[in-house]
Amino acid sequence: MAALLRFILTQKLFVLALTALVIALAVQAWQRLPIDAFPDISPTQVKLIIRAPGMTTAEVEAQITQPIETELLGIPDQSILRSTTKYGITSITIDFTEGTDIYWARQQVSERLAGVWGSLPDIAEGGLAPMSTPLSEIFMFSYNNPNLSLTERRHVLDWQIRPLLRTVPGVAEVATMGGYVQTYEFAPDLVRLQQAGISLEHLISWLQQQHMNGSVGRINSGTNTLVIRTEGKLTDAFDLSQLTIADANGNPITLAQLGEVSLGHLARFGGVTHNGKETAQAMIIALKGANTSEVVAAVKAKLDQISVTLPEGSELNVFYDRATLIETAVSTILEALFAAVLLVIVVLFIFLADVRAALVVAVAIPLAVAITFLAMDQVGLTANLMSLGGIVIAIGMLVDAAVVVVENIVSQGQQLRHAPVAHRVYRATLAVAKPVIAGTAIVIIVFAPLLMLTGLEGKLFSPVAMTIVFAMLASLVIALCVIPVLAVSLIKMSDKSAPKFLQWLLQRYQHALTKVIQRPAPWLIMALLLVMGTGLTASFVGKTFMPVMDEGDLIVQLEKHPDVSLSESLAVDSQISQRLLRDVAEIKQIVARIGSDELGMDPMGLNETDMFMQLHPATTWQVSSKEALTEKIRTILQEYPGINFNFTQPIQMRVSEMLTGTSGDVAVKVFGDDVATLSHLAQSIAHTTEQMSGSVDVQTTIIDGGEFVNVRLLPEIAARYQLTTEELSRRLRIFVDGLQVGEITNGKIKTPLLFSSSQQPNQVSYLEQLATLPISLPNGSVVALASVATIETQFGPSLIERENGSRFAVVTSNVSGRDIVSFVEELKQQVGQAVSLPSGYTIEYGGEFENQARATNNLLMIVPLVLLVIVLILFTTFRSLAIAGLVYANIPFALMGGVLALFISGEYLSVPASVGFIALLGVAVLNGVVMLSHFQSIEERYNDIKELVIAGAGDRLRAILMTATTAMLGLIPLALATGPGAEIQRPLAIVVIGGLITSTLTTLFLLPLMYARLRGRHDRT
Structure with a gap:
């Protein structure tokens, strides 16, 4: 140490030049640092979305979910496998252990899916979801235009806005939802088909063969080569209506003569309302690892360019912007950082009573912060709430080493006033070098084990530990290398x-x-x-896992009866939205998202709603706090019977779903085989939970009670007319959702081509109407459905959730007014006394409590290790x-x-x-x-x-x-x-x-x- 100090004090210019270089590099590093609200806390995760239109929940589970899960469970480095199966769709999520390469994981899942795909029903479609994370939903906006119909608004979103937004770097997908997806529809008249001697199957097959272009080859024409192709692609409804087919006698007949050609829309899986009125929306999903702030900025810039090309009266209403949260969260930390620096400098001036000495110590702060930014850039840390928070935590400790050095320099200056300045600085610095190094080492060693934390807490607090370690190392180097150089030039050695x-x-x-x-x-x-x-x-003192961060806005998740129709669900949501806007002045706007989009990115049922509530600034509120506002909204929602609800926030919702597969502070999962038994047990647990002090928003997802219409083909009819169940399903689909047979392309716009009934899809709502539906038989004759099949209603599961291959039902609860740990401990006792589990059924407690227990166990291992290392350092220092x-x-x-x-x-x-x-x-x-x-x-x-x-x-x-x-x-x-x-x-x-x-x-x-x-x-x- 003595030799190093002598070198530093004899090479002052070199030290100052090197310091200036570090500052310049640090400025560039800060400009390069990605800025986000949080560190990337998502695991390596691959998601599959498989759609099977028309299949019931139980059929999707048996024929799609289970076979895929069986194939996927053998993938190495897999930590958990979850699935959610609903009518016509299954979403399967595979989490991998920390450090697993995302591309390798996707490749493994893709290979396993390809291996099982051949055994799935032909109707199955879909595959891997975009390479995003559960927190990738970074920007949402609704598209409003009173001059356009809902179909036209959706058309603008799908074909004018979405394609351009998908070109923005860092955007993985743009999911649109709401309104109606336009279709070209042909509603065949079965009587005319019978008269013409054309079967429905023949007409569908013929249309698919006609609606295509073909390649022939090339011929020479003089010195030129010409490409020959056949053209049959349709471009509009007129082309469709004029297609000509031969009847049984060979006479030409157009489609317009065999049925009705019209514009229609696809069956809807969900809808969107803005302040109680239906509209359409788009959601930007960021690519995994993308810089959120940069992506949002680029999306906004692209929207500015797009907006001038939109139809008159168009309004792009942004209701969720992750960049706003990032800016406010980072601003909170930066304001605290600047205030901390100012307070520390003031203290230095007061205690040292020497402007020059105080300035020398104060220099340690910006220099240490600069070096920390440089280190963050090198290791790939983002500037976020946690990493910047680490710097704020370290601010007061950054000057400790410099304070000890400068204070001793000032003291030695009074005692050795006759010695040369450099010698006095040398002696004073050397005298405290050992305890300064030991003390700083102890602080670093105390924080370093935080890097051993796992799970969510590890991902959140590892950046804190890293920035503190970087800052403390920097402060040590500055105290022993830069401070002495500055002291020689700036500190006056007086006997003051x-x-x-x-x-x-x-x-x-x-x-x-x-x-x-x-x-x-x-x-x-x-x-x-x-x-x-x-x-x-x-x-x-109560215990909990993590304080809830106020993200600014609210989400209320609503759940209605599983058999509710989309129109009724929209009507209920509109009514609730308008009531809340009228009675809760703190709410600025409400966008309610019912069901799911056509991509199935977030497969909710028609009975489920995520209600985004954008709030006015808190300074304008009539209530005193966010908790009071939540209670005010809760009181209103309790007036609507039959509706379960839960309060959450955009990031909080996705983090909870990512960690436990569900939202809520506490999640109680019941595992077993029988859906009815699971539902009964879940209801019993929910009742017990509701009786406990501190429980709010207790909710159990309705998994049974779904009503289905079962149409079973009569065996004798099947044998007599050679009619198969698959053919009957195709015919019935025409009357319900419509049967898609292709797409009509016009430029970049692709419009689905459907065979449908003259009765609009989803209008068949009663068994009596269903029984009289005309069914075309393979021989061309037309009979009522009731004459070829039995029709009966039956009940079955509306939702099946699985984890690692086992079914489960879940009860969730938020906790208010008490800590989560004591709540769960009491809940375990109450459930154990009130609920008797049949053989083969188990209960697991998760949510925030599970995270807190894991964090406690990790800390119990870390703290003794820290104490042991401190003992070793102290013994080395004091002997x-x-x-x-x-x-x-x-x-x-x-x-x-x-x-x-x-x-x-x-x-x-x-x-x-x-x-x-x-x-x-x-x-x-x-x-x-x-x-x-x-x-x-x-x-x-x-x-x-x-x-x-x-x-x-x-x-x-x-x-x-x-x-x-x-x-x-x-x-x-x-x-x-x-x-x-x-x-x-x-x-x-x-x-x-x-x-x-x-x-x-x-x-x-x-x-x-x-x-x-x-x-x-x-x-x-």
């Missing part, structure tokens, strides 16, 4: 005394310390009682287990302050608070190292141990107060911040501030007392 307030404070402190040392017993007993009392207080034990005595008192701070503030013990306690280990030990290392360095000057302790403690009073005050003030802006994201960092800041207060008092009073007693015994021995 300390500020008067510090002199006064020193006198009072040494007087109080003298009394403590003279009568140690009462103080030690009181300290022990305080620690014991705090242990009792800790039992009253004495007794002295190391004295430093360790600081830790319980630091933890005591953290617990009291949590209790007083009403915060729960969460992962951020636990990280705060880990941080306290380093801070508490650091102060002890500074104090005790100084005692050892001046032992030779004093014969009386009490005089040594009082004098030595007085020497380090300013340094300890400066480091403690800067650390506390650096965290106060984070503790008081109110913007989005502050909720996550606040418990950490509160714990550290409380712990610093008690730890500083311990360092200043109990530590000198215990050192005096230890050395006194040693001397007597």
Whole structure:
């Protein structure tokens, strides 16, 4: 160390030039850093979406979901396999272990899917979903235009807006929804077909063969080569109506003579309302790993270009913009960062009473932050709520090393006033180098094990730990390499005394310390009682996994009876939206999304709604808080019978679904085989949950009670007319959803071509009407459906959820007014007493509680490791287990302050608070190292141990107060911040501030007392 210091002080210009270069590189690094609200917390995940139009839930599960799951369960590195099966669709999600390459995972799933695809029903279609994450829904807008019909609005979205947005870099998919997808439809007249002697099957096959272009080859024409092709592609309804087919006698007859050609629409899987009125919407899904801010900015720029080309009266109404959340969350952290820097600098000026010395110490902050940005760029960290929060947490500690160095330089300058300036700086820096290195190493080692956290907490707090480690390493280098160079040039070595307030404070402190040392017993007993009392207080502090971040807006998830029609579901949502807009002034607009889009990206049923509520600024609210607003909305929703609802937020909803397959603070899953039994057990658990204190929005998804119409072909009819069940299904589909036989292309626009009934799709709603439907037999005759098949209603599952190959039902609940851990512990007891499980059925508890339990287990392994490493460093520094034990005595008192701070503030013990306690280990030990290392360095000057302790403690009073005050003030802006994201960092800041207060008092009073007693015994021995 001595050689390095001599080199630095003789090569000052080189050091300053290198510092300037680092600053320049750091500025470029900051400009390159991707900015997001959160770190990427999504696992390596592959999603399959398989559609099977017309198949019931049970059929989709048996014929599609189960065969695919059986094939997928053997893929290596798979962590969990979930599926959700509903009418006509199944969504299968495969999560892989951390670190699995996404391209390898998709390839494995694709190969397994290809292997099983041949055994699936011919009607199955779909495959791998776009390469996105559960948090990739970054931008949503509705398209409103009173001059256009819902069909025309959807047409503009699908063919004018969507194709251009898909060209934006970083966009994986643009999912459109709502309105009507236009079709060309031919409704055959079965009587005319019979008269013409044309069977329905022959007409469909003939049309598919006519509606195509063919390639022939090339011929030579002189010196040129001409390509020959046949053209039969249709371009519009007129082309379709004029297609000519031969009847049984060979006479030409057009389609217009055999039925009706018209414009129609596809059967709808969902709909969208904006403030209670139907409309259409688009959702931008970002590619996995894309820079969210850049993608959203590019999408907005593209929309600006598109908007000038849209029909008159068009309005693109943005109701969800992830970039807004990113900006507000990052602004919250940056404001706290700037406020922390300002407060720390003010403290430096006050304590040092020397503008130049204060500036030298203050330089450590921007330099350390700059080097941290440079390191973040090199390792690929994004600038987000957590990584920037790590820098804010470190701000107060960044100057600790510089404070100790500069404070000792100033002190040595007064003692060695006749020596050369460089020599005095050299001597002063070298004297504190060892404890500074040891103290910084301890802080780094305290935070480094956080990199061992797994799951969601690991992905959230690893960036925090990394930025703190980067910043502390940078601060150490700056303190020992840059600060001495600046001190030589800027700090005036005078015999100027300390500020008067510090002199006064020193006198009072040494007087109080003298009394403590003279009568140690009462103080030690009181300290022990305080620690014991705090242990009792800790039992009253609730536990939870993570504070809920206020994302700004709300989502209310509604669930109605599974048999509700789309039109009724839309009507109910419109009614609720208009009521909420009328009675809740805080709501700016509501966009309700019912069911799913045609891609099936989020396969909800027609009875399910995600109601996005964009809110006015909180400063304009009539209620006092978000909780009060939620309660106000809940009171209104409770007036609508038969509707289950749950409150969540856009990111919160997707994170919950990603981790547990469902949303809610607590999820209780019942596993078993029989759907009816699962439903009964889930209802019993839901009833028990509703009776508990703190439970709100208790919800169990309705999995049974779906009503289906079963049409069974009569065996004798099948044999007589050679009519198969598949052929009957095709004929019936014409009368219900319509039978798609191709697409009509006009330029870039592709319009589905359907065979449909003159009765519009979905109008067949009663058994009597169904029974009289005309069915064309293979011989051309037409009979009523009732004459060839039995028709009966039956009940079956409307939803089947599976996890790792097993069916389950789930009960979810949010928790209000109490901590999640105690809630779940009580819930386990209540469910165990009230619900009797049949053989083969099991219960699992998940949600936030599951995450909290895993995080606790991880921390219980990490903390002992940290304590062990600290012991090794202390022993290396002091060469004495007794002295190391004295430093360790600081830790319980630091933890005591953290617990009291949590209790007083009403915060729960969460992962951020636990990280705060880990941080306290380093801070508490650091102060002890500074104090005790100084005692050892001046032992030779004093014969009386009490005089040594009082004098030595007085020497380090300013340094300890400066480091403690800067650390506390650096965290106060984070503790008081109110913007989005502050909720996550606040418990950490509160714990550290409380712990610093008690730890500083311990360092200043109990530590000198215990050192005096230890050395006194040693001397007597």
